[in-house]
Amino acid sequence: IATRTVKSKSEEDEEFHLEYINTAAIKTPELALMEVKKEIVVFSGVTNKMVELIGNMYVETKKSKIEKILKKIKKREENTDRLEIEIADYLSKVTEIELNPNESLRVRSMLSIVHDLERIGDILFQVGIELDKKADQGNWFTPDQREGLIALTLLVGEAITIMQSNLDEMWDKVDITLALEKENEINELQSKLRKKHLTSIEKRDYNIKSGLIYSNLYTLLERAGDHVMNVNEAVKGQV
Secondary structure (H helix, E strand, C coil): CHHHHCCCCCHHHCCCCCCCCCHHHHHCHHHHHHHHHHHHHHHHHHHHHHHHHHHHHHHCCCHHHHHHHHHHHHHHHHHHHHHHHHHHHHHHHHCCCCCCHHHHHHHHHHHHHHHHHHHHHHHHHHHHHHHHHHHHHCCCCCHHHHHHHHHHHHHHHHHHHHHHHHHCCCHHHCCCHHHHHHHHHHHHHHHHHHHHHHHHHHHCCCCHHHHHHHHHHHHHHHHHHHHHHHHHHHHCCCC
């Protein structure tokens, strides 16, 4: 009642709590796993918001506002850490009851999913740190670098949206073709940015420090895309 009555003072103050899981459901594995699935969908929404915030960092020029955005990202990264632990702990209790083969596979899939979602949160926070470092050092990206990173970030955001949709479906009926296509787009763009970056470094077309941050960013974003794909595969039971 208190949680619903007392509103969050600000977005930074926002906490994500388990809304569906309850210990009473543990005695019925099928029901318990349905509740965990709902929590995982909410969990995935946290990573989606983090990508949106990173997009805001690219276009923000004031250091104070960049730091404020980074704090919001950090808050959500901390939430992903906690959500992984709480969901994994609940699933460990579910496994204390005799499960059928299908339920056992779903538990393994869910443990894999929450781990990958937490890793996505970690990586996106690192992206935010790199962008904050760039602002702190007074470095700059060329227009091509900025456009490339924004495009790659948008693709990762689209991949996460597809992932969310798959998580919200009946898992045994999910088609991950669209997720695979988006993963390929991410890999292709990252490879293109990397090749162009190495050529520019050889020609000494731009600042080495900003170039290092730039390469760290497209590498991190591609890695986030890998974990997003891992989630889609786990939904299909490929763990």
